[in-house]
Amino acid sequence: MAFRHLFRYFEQVNTELTTLDEDSEDRALKRAQLWMLRQDLAGFMLLGDPAARLRPPAPVKAATRPAASLQAQVADFFGGTAVMPAAPAVTAAPSIDRLEQAIGLVLAGSHSPARAAQGLGISADDLAALVSTYRRGGRAAIGRD
Helix, strand or coil: CHHHHHHHHHHHHHHHHHHCCCCCHHHHHHHHHHHHHHHHHHHCCCCCCCCCCCCCCCCCCCEECCHHHHHHHHHHHHCCCCCCCCCCCEECCCCHHHHHHHHHHHHCCCCCHHHHHCCCCCCHHHHHHHHHHHHHHHHHHCCCC
16 A cells, blocks of 8 residues: 555656656756655665565466566556566466565556466466455554454
8 A cells, every 4th residue: 555655656756747847947946856756756665564474375386487577567567668687487486575576566556466467377366365465464564454
């Protein structure tokens, strides 16, 4: 939930910055402030509750994962191109970092569970269950379950 709000704020600042009249000198200070704010927002990282743990899904049979699918998801999410290291062709279960990234995409509302699960080797239903568990754990941790 917090990630969604942070990302929306980033989008608002970015939109305001890109729509400012570049020829207006009295807007130079405003443009500089918005640019710094956008850069700061782009660098923020939200960390989850260290006490909350996700139970990873049971290992699945080796699956072929196209390296471009995750790269395309990251590029779509950040609105540009992304350069990522090549991934191995065969993976067992996705790492906790990859799961958390996919969960973040679903929580932010930018991807459906089906789209975020692509290339992870798990089903959309399994990812949706993990998103629900993650959301419940986070809300319980802050006392808002």
